[in-house]
Amino acid sequence: MTSSGPPAERLLAAVERVAAVIARADVSAAVGTLGDEEVLALLADASAACNVLDLVVAAGSAEIARRSDRAAGYQGLAQRRGHRTVTSLVQSITGRSRGEVRRAVRTGEDLVEPPVGAGESPDAVVGAESVPSDWLGPLRDALSAGQIGATQFEAIRAGLGEPPVERYPEADPGFLPAAWAAAVTMLLTEAAMTPVEELRANARIARDRLDPVGVTRRFEERFATRSFRTWVDESGQHHARIVFDDEAAAWVHTILRAALRPRRGPRFVDADAIPRTDRTTSADCVAEADSRSNEQLQYDTIVAVLRTGAAADPRQAFGDRQPGVRILVEATAINGIDARGRARVAGVGHVEDGGQALPAGVVEKYLCDAGAMPVVHDSAGRPLDVGRERRLFTRRQRIAIAARDGGCLWPSCTAPPSQCEYHHIDHWSQAHGHTDVDDGVPLCRNCHLRLHNQGWRITRDRDPETSTDTYRLHAPPEPTTGTTGQPVRLASKSPTRFAAA
Numbered sequence: 001m002t003s004s005g006p007p008a009e010r011l012l013a014a015v016e017r018v019a020a021v022i023a024r025a026d027v028s029a030a031v032g033t034l035g036d037e038e039v040l041a042l043l044a045d046a047s048a049a050c051n052v053l054d055l056v057v058a059a060g061s062a063e064i065a066r067r068s069d070r071a072a073g074y075q076g077l078a079q080r081r082g083h084r085t086v087t088s089l090v091q092s093i094t095g096r097s098r099g100e101v102r103r104a105v106r107t108g109e110d111l112v113e114p115p116v117g118a119g120e121s122p123d124a125v126v127g128a129e130s131v132p133s134d135w136l137g138p139l140r141d142a143l144s145a146g147q148i149g150a151t152q153f154e155a156i157r158a159g160l161g162e163p164p165v166e167r168y169p170e171a172d173p174g175f176l177p178a179a180w181a182a183a184v185t186m187l188l189t190e191a192a193m194t195p196v197e198e199l200r201a202n203a204r205i206a207r208d209r210l211d212p213v214g215v216t217r218r219f220e221e222r223f224a225t226r227s228f229r230t231w232v233d234e235s236g237q238h239h240a241r242i243v244f245d246d247e248a249a250a251w252v253h254t255i256l257r258a259a260l261r262p263r264r265g266p267r268f269v270d271a272d273a274i275p276r277t278d279r280t281t282s283a284d285c286v287a288e289a290d291s292r293s294n295e296q297l298q299y300d301t302i303v304a305v306l307r308t309g310a311a312a313d314p315r316q317a318f319g320d321r322q323p324g325v326r327i328l329v330e331a332t333a334i335n336g337i338d339a340r341g342r343a344r345v346a347g348v349g350h351v352e353d354g355g356q357a358l359p360a361g362v363v364e365k366y367l368c369d370a371g372a373m374p375v376v377h378d379s380a381g382r383p384l385d386v387g388r389e390r391r392l393f394t395r396r397q398r399i400a401i402a403a404r405d406g407g408c409l410w411p412s413c414t415a416p417p418s419q420c421e422y423h424h425i426d427h428w429s430q431a432h433g434h435t436d437v438d439d440g441v442p443l444c445r446n447c448h449l450r451l452h453n454q455g456w457r458i459t460r461d462r463d464p465e466t467s468t469d470t471y472r473l474h475a476p477p478e479p480t481t482g483t484t485g486q487p488v489r490l491a492s493k494s495p496t497r498f499a500a501a
Contacts, residue, residue, distance in 0.1 A: 062108025159203020406494030
């Protein structure tokens with residue numbers, strides 16, 4: 001159980017509760033005697049204490065860096081203690097890696113509020129509102145208050161970067177800092193239920209939505225670093241190292257997800273070659289005979305694609321669906337057709353699986369090669385439905401739901417749309433649910449089975465004034481107490497949830 005208040009009070013309270021549990025010398029034995037809720041509370045308290053201590057390490061590391069400034073020369077703190085760099089000195093004290101020390105220094109520097117008048121004005125006026133230029137304030141406050149840890153702080157901070165005010169001289173100087181502050185607020189609401197890797201990716205998506213010019217620059221920078229290198233080790237094993245550009249990475253991930261979805265992908269064994277029995281189908285035999293790991297399966301898929309080339313039979317290589325990259329782009333970002341018949345795109349697109357941003361030029365290339373499929377929404381922003389005449393969601397409905405929700409809606413899950421099934425909120429057979437887009441949510445196979453097998457429920461509430469929908473996840477009753485706890489609001493993971501510039 002965590003507490004609020006100043007960092008020192010939170011640290012003392014958390015340490016006191018942890019110490020009471022592990023009073024005996026053997027920590028493992030002490031923890032082993034706890035019940036489920038007690039173990040969870042202990043871990044929460046230990047994490048709360050670590051978060052405060054990480055805050056102290058960050059502040060201390062940044063102060064050591066300040067006192068070891070290069071301008072001080074040999075009189076700097078690190079040099080006086082016999083260390084060439086700040087990183088080396090902090091490592092000798094904390095035992096952390098170089099990367100961890102650098103992140104701690106950056107976090108500590110960000111904790112210091114910029115003085116008024118340093119660089120930017122304290123406030124920029126946007127319309128009738130006064131917007132603080134210190135957009136890091138809410139993030140800094142969340143870290144100091146224990147709402148997030150240092151690792152989450154660094155993920156959001158590094159993912160968002162700095163508002164590129166100089167890149168848009170025609171814009172109001174307060175617009176981008178205000179937009180960055182709004183993105184911070186949204187990311188903080190998602191931080192508690194989002195893995196830190198996903199939080200960092202979401203911060204990058206928010207940045208790309210607000211900085212379309214920067215998307216092209218960053219794409220070109222990563223494109224310039226693309227490489228493929230092979231070597232042979234001393235035992236004769238061949239190795240390879242690939243650095244992908246963004247577009248190629250999207251294609252490769254799509255191919256591999258098709259191969260692994262869900263372990264029903266390529267087997268490179270003809271079904272006719274598997275003898276049938278009274279108890280087993282050919283597909284079952286293939287699945288049972290395939291003992292490859294996911295890594296081996298991905299390797300075999302890539303090699304097969306390379307060997308068969310563009311003429312590969314999709315039914316042989318990828319099961320029932322040929323992989324392809326889907327890109328989400330608002331219709332308002334497409335600025336008509338030029339004199340040569342090419343679509344012109346002003347904004348950025350986002351890969352459906354993962355939400356990575358692609359610059360306008362790449363979106364235009366896909367529009368030229370493959371065209372577009374419109375997803376039509378009603379006045380409240382909801383995709384249209386087809387009622388109860390169909391049991392399963394249509395292909396267009398699945399695309400619409402994926403564009404709306406961005407992947408598995410289970411709070412802690414990061415599965416992309418390509419790995420999702422589509423769940424009827426009102427069960428088709430039990431509650432006579434409709435096959436409406438409003439009543440469908442994407443869930444990966446694991447989360448979908450958990451929902452049905454353990455008795456979880458998802459409900460939808462519609463605001464009568466705005467006609468917007470809110471989805472909530474309800475836990476099954478506790479076996480001993482019968483309580484269910486508060487439902488969890490399910491938030492969209494689509495890149496379009498962030499405001500676009």
